[in-house]
Amino acid sequence: GEDVEQSLFLSVREGDSSVINCTYTDSSSTYLYWYKQEPGAGLQLLTYIFSNMDMKQDQRLTVLLNKKDKHLSLRIADTQTGDSAIYFCAESNRGGYNKLIFGAGTRLAVHP
Amino acid sequence: DTEVTQTPKHLVMGMTNKKSLKCEQHMGHRAMYWYKQKAKKPPELMFVYSYEKLSINESVPSRFSPECPNSSLLNLHLHALQPEDSALYLCASSPNQGSPYNEQFFGPGTRLTVL
Numbered sequence: 001g002e003d004v005e006q007s008l009f010l011s012v013r014e015g016d017s018s019v020i021n022c023t024y025t026d027s028s029s030t031y032l033y034w035y036k037q038e039p040g041a042g043l044q045l046l047t048y049i050f051s052n053m054d055m056k057q058d059q060r061l062t063v064l065l066n067k068k069d070k071h072l073s074l075r076i077a078d079t080q081t082g083d084s085a086i087y088f089c090a091e092s093n094r095g096g097y098n099k100l101i102f103g104a105g106t107r108l109a110v111h112p
Numbered sequence: 113d114t115e116v117t118q119t120p121k122h123l124v125m126g127m128t129n130k131k132s133l134k135c136e137q138h139m140g141h142r143a144m145y146w147y148k149q150k151a152k153k154p155p156e157l158m159f160v161y162s163y164e165k166l167s168i169n170e171s172v173p174s175r176f177s178p179e180c181p182n183s184s185l186l187n188l189h190l191h192a193l194q195p196e197d198s199a200l201y202l203c204a205s206s207p208n209q210g211s212p213y214n215e216q217f218f219g220p221g222t223r224l225t226v227l
Contacts (some may be wrong), residue, residue, distance in 0.1 A: 033215075041220055
């Protein structure tokens with residue numbers, strides 16, 4: 001089956017690291033994505049990881065993938081107020097149409 | 113141009129009205145998508161067009177009618193909507209539907225309110 005789960009809320013202090021977690025159930029997923037959505041806006045792709053990788057780093061963002069546990073995390077270093085948004089993890093379904101299956105989204109609140 | 117544009121930004125309509133949402137991209141993408149997003153929820157896929165042909169309809173009620181006039185444009189025609197259809201409607205595009213890496217580029221959305 002296809003199910004992506006995330007915790008709903010995370011609050012961090014400015015300058016600290018944020019870690020947003022996600023679990024998925026489809027072991028055949030080839031790519032996993034992190035999208036950011038600011039209030040009233042569309043979704044912006046932040047980063048992605050291919051399923052045969054364990055880690056991917058892109059400036060302040062680090063994605064860790066534990067394929068055995070089907071666990072994905074997004075770490076944001078030196079979190080800024082501009083990082084306040086909803087973060088969605090998503091997996092590509094391999095059922096022939098590569099649909100994106102989204103988690104419920106984690107609201108990140110950054111306070112001074 | 114790496115943008116997906118959507119018009120209008122906001123739309124208020126009555127249950128007897130007919131309106132259309134428009135989406136445009138000039139990235140040469142051959143797959144285009146409509147999503148519906150309710151408050152505090154993830155986007156839900158409605159329709160997928162691949163090479164201008166409808167390839168996925170996620171059992172969407174017929175009061176929503178998609179149209180893909182050409183590879184750059186995607187419309188969503190609305191008729192006899194219900195108040196529960198009020199939501200943010202997001203359009204997205206991707207290079208093609210079939211590749212395993214399917215980065216979708218999203219537009220800013222149309223905020224629809226049905227009275």
